[in-house]
Amino acid sequence: xxxxxxxxxxxxxxxxxxxxxxxxxxxxxxxxxxxxxxxxxxxxxxxxxxxxxxxxxxxxxxxxxxxxxxxxxxxxxxxxxxxxxxxxxxxxxxxxxxxxxxxxxxxxxxxxxxxxxxxxxxxxxxxxxxxxxxxxxxxxxxxxxxxxxxxxxxxxxxxxxxxxxxxxxxxxxxxxxxxxxxxxxxxxxxxxxxxxxxxxxxxxxxxxxxxxxxxxxxxxxxxxxxxxxxxxxxxxxxxxxxxxxxxxxxxxxxxxxxxxxxxxxxxxxxxxxxxxxxxxxxxxxxxxxxxxxxxxxxxxxxxxxxxxxxxxxxxxx
Amino acid sequence: xxxxxxxxxxxxxxxxxxxxxxxxxxxxxxxxxxxxxxxxxxxxxxxxxxxxxxxxxxxxxxxxxxxxxxxxxxxxxxxxxxxxxxxxxxxxxxxxxxxxxxxxxxxxxxxxxxxxxxxxxxxxxxxxxxxxxxxxxxxxxxxxxxxxxxxxxxxxxxxxxxxxxxxxxxxxxxxxxxxxxxxxxxxxxxxxxxxxxxxxxxxxxxxxxxxxxxxxxxxxxxxxxxxxxxxxxxxxxxxxxxxxxxxxxxxxxxxxxxxxxxxxxxxxxxxxxxxxxxxxxxxxxxxxxxxxxxxxxxxxxxxxxxxxxxxxxxxxxxxxxxxxxxxxxxxxxxxxxx
Numbered sequence: 001x002x003x004x005x006x007x008x009x010x011x012x013x014x015x016x017x018x019x020x021x022x023x024x025x026x027x028x029x030x031x032x033x034x035x036x037x038x039x040x041x042x043x044x045x046x047x048x049x050x051x052x053x054x055x056x057x058x059x060x061x062x063x064x065x066x067x068x069x070x071x072x073x074x075x076x077x078x079x080x081x082x083x084x085x086x087x088x089x090x091x092x093x094x095x096x097x098x099x100x101x102x103x104x105x106x107x108x109x110x111x112x113x114x115x116x117x118x119x120x121x122x123x124x125x126x127x128x129x130x131x132x133x134x135x136x137x138x139x140x141x142x143x144x145x146x147x148x149x150x151x152x153x154x155x156x157x158x159x160x161x162x163x164x165x166x167x168x169x170x171x172x173x174x175x176x177x178x179x180x181x182x183x184x185x186x187x188x189x190x191x192x193x194x195x196x197x198x199x200x201x202x203x204x205x206x207x208x209x210x211x212x213x214x215x216x217x218x219x220x221x222x223x224x225x226x227x228x229x230x231x232x233x234x235x236x237x238x239x240x241x242x243x244x245x246x247x248x249x250x251x252x253x254x255x256x257x258x259x260x261x262x263x264x265x266x267x268x269x270x271x272x273x274x275x276x277x278x279x280x281x282x283x284x285x286x287x288x289x290x291x292x293x294x295x296x297x298x299x300x301x302x303x304x305x306x307x308x309x310x311x312x313x314x315x316x317x
Numbered sequence: 318x319x320x321x322x323x324x325x326x327x328x329x330x331x332x333x334x335x336x337x338x339x340x341x342x343x344x345x346x347x348x349x350x351x352x353x354x355x356x357x358x359x360x361x362x363x364x365x366x367x368x369x370x371x372x373x374x375x376x377x378x379x380x381x382x383x384x385x386x387x388x389x390x391x392x393x394x395x396x397x398x399x400x401x402x403x404x405x406x407x408x409x410x411x412x413x414x415x416x417x418x419x420x421x422x423x424x425x426x427x428x429x430x431x432x433x434x435x436x437x438x439x440x441x442x443x444x445x446x447x448x449x450x451x452x453x454x455x456x457x458x459x460x461x462x463x464x465x466x467x468x469x470x471x472x473x474x475x476x477x478x479x480x481x482x483x484x485x486x487x488x489x490x491x492x493x494x495x496x497x498x499x500x501x502x503x504x505x506x507x508x509x510x511x512x513x514x515x516x517x518x519x520x521x522x523x524x525x526x527x528x529x530x531x532x533x534x535x536x537x538x539x540x541x542x543x544x545x546x547x548x549x550x551x552x553x554x555x556x557x558x559x560x561x562x563x564x565x566x567x568x569x570x571x572x573x574x575x576x577x578x579x580x581x582x583x584x585x586x587x588x589x590x591x592x593x594x595x596x597x598x599x600x601x602x603x604x605x606x607x608x609x610x611x612x613x614x615x616x617x618x619x620x621x622x623x624x625x626x627x628x629x630x631x632x633x634x635x636x637x638x639x640x641x642x643x644x645x646x647x648x649x650x651x652x653x654x655x
Contacts, residue, residue: 080411080446081411081412081413081447082413082446082447082471083413083447083470083471146411147411147412153383154408154412155407155408155411155412156407157407158403158407160372161372161376161403161404161407161408162376164372164373164374164375164376164377164379164380164404164408165376165377165379165380165383165408166380167377167380168376168377168378168379168380168381168382168383168384169380169381169383169384170380171365171377171380171381172380172381172383172384172385172386173384175386176384194372195370195372195373195376195404198370198372198373199373199376199377201368201370201373202367202368202370202373202377205368
């Protein structure tokens with residue numbers, strides 16, 4: 001993992017990217033998700049805390065995205081894909097056009113939906129009111145997103161399927177000589193799925209150097225710490241053993257997250273392992289580790305977390 | 318004399334793709350056994366080797382389809398729906414993508430045993446929304462089934478035949494989506510057969526004519542959707558119907574017919590001939606068809622039961638109606654790699 005970010009790198013990157021904006025977006029993702037967790041009496045909060053910096057870098061300018069082609073206020077759920085639903089569009093419309101030259105973002109762990117919606121709000125692509133539609137009956141802003149949900153292009157609530165679908169898309173774009181990278185946002189628990197490794201194997205076989213996978217390595221899953229439930233380390237050695245390029249970064253360091261995407265790959269897919277903390281920004285949640293899959297506050301905790309929320313909104317923490 | 322055709326899918330897949338530039342062929346490491354070696358040789362830039370990793374292959378096909386390609390995924394039928402069922406459902410069927418699943422060795426076509434015999438594929442896939450299920454029964458079906466998928470805007474599962482097969486239906490009468498072939502008219506009993514069972518049923522129908530039993534016989538090649546007017550009409554005109562399929566008797570053609578009878582409130586008795594709710598085992602196709610009664614003799618015996626008659630027909634009597642052109646020294650299936 002990289003050591004302290006050096007000043008020269010920050011200066012260089014700040015010419016190309018609005019680093020302050022990215023950091024503010026990350027803070028916004030955390031704040032909005034904490035607020036929702038209080039209002040809805042439970043949410044996938046830790047996923048937002050660990051991934052906020054990754055998603056804010058991706059949505060904050062690293063990815064080449066066009067203007068949103070979807071309604072700012074998310075319309076209600078309008079049916080599943082099928083022959084009787086000709087007007088169906090996926091939530092990828094929030095990321096703009098999918099044609100040549102544009103990057104794509106494919107969300108693998110759909111349980112991170114709240115973080116994706118918050119990132120879209122921070123990026124000005126989704127209305128703050130729509131964010132509050134989260135998990136409301138009849139809304140497309142679903143708790144575990146599917147491809148009709150804002151920001152989603154695939155249906156990936158069953159883990160490990162996005163990497164293969166994204167690689168299929170990256171493969172097709174290569175066959176069509178289409179510019180633009182295919183970004184995948186993954187979680188570390190998905191590395192336990194066999195299909196993930198089938199996907200890496202095939203992406204390396206087809207030399208998909210247009211495929212960039214950001215993995216949120218927060219070290220935790222439903223049952224507890226990943227190292228106790230099913231060890232996946234050393235992740236970098238395993239991925240490199242499959243022939244892909246792999247770098248490790250501090251997943252809360254904006255500069256490192258950006259820089260990693262430019263790692264030379266020599267015709268290989270690129271994996272960026274983002275080591276993160278699932279209570280980042282709210283250390284008051286530390287005592288719950290490693291049980292952070294779904295956070296619901298107890299009555300006696302509510303005032304504490306409401307106070308934290310107010311401080312976060314004021315920007316004093 | 319019946320014409321026999323060797324490897325019609327092999328040539329047809331090439332012809333079909335040459336006429337449509339967005340067609341890709343995906344192989345799950347069974348290129349020779351799924352008759353796409355010729356495709357690989359003639360159109361290498363559109364041949365995608367996916368290795369032995371079916372979960373990845375199904376999701377990858379979904380990704381390709383989202384970008385406008387039409388992937389024809391080739392492997393044994395079992396490896397399309399058993400191992401990667403979640404991927405088939407979530408990466409292909411839910412988003413209603415134009416992925417074509419070309420499944421070989423349906424039912425008991427292979428001595429490869431239980432791991433290679435897709436005996437419940439239709440039962441599993443009929444329950445999958447957006448899915449279309451087609452089944453081929455002869456060389457003409459195989460040569461024309463791909464064209465029949467052109468207008469189907471969603472995933473299609475095809476029970477495909479390989480190797481040498483008879484041409485039972487006229488070459489100029491192509492596979493028609495959701496349209497049964499009416500092979501014989503008769504008032505005594507109705508037989509609805511699919512896949513390789515149609516050849517067997519045709520033999521039985523000819524034999525029974527000599528006994529003055531006249532069978533209405535339809536060949537069913539679209540299993541889902543199951544809304545064919547010709548089938549409904551045949552059921553309305555019948556008192557007794559027998560379904561005959563290379564599949565378990567639960568969830569396949571017989572069950573689709575039962576649904577149609579019940580939903581239309583028809584006064585017709587149904588008898589289902591198929592693999593009787595059991596896994597099969599490694600043995601020749603002929604042996605297993607005899608064992609489970611899904612051959613001509615099995616159908617004759619079922620018709621005897623239904624009509625309460627004994628036509629005194631022996632296995633030797635049936636052989637007269639065999640459409641085989643010559644006896645093979647070694648069965649082709651025994652030479653195939655599994």
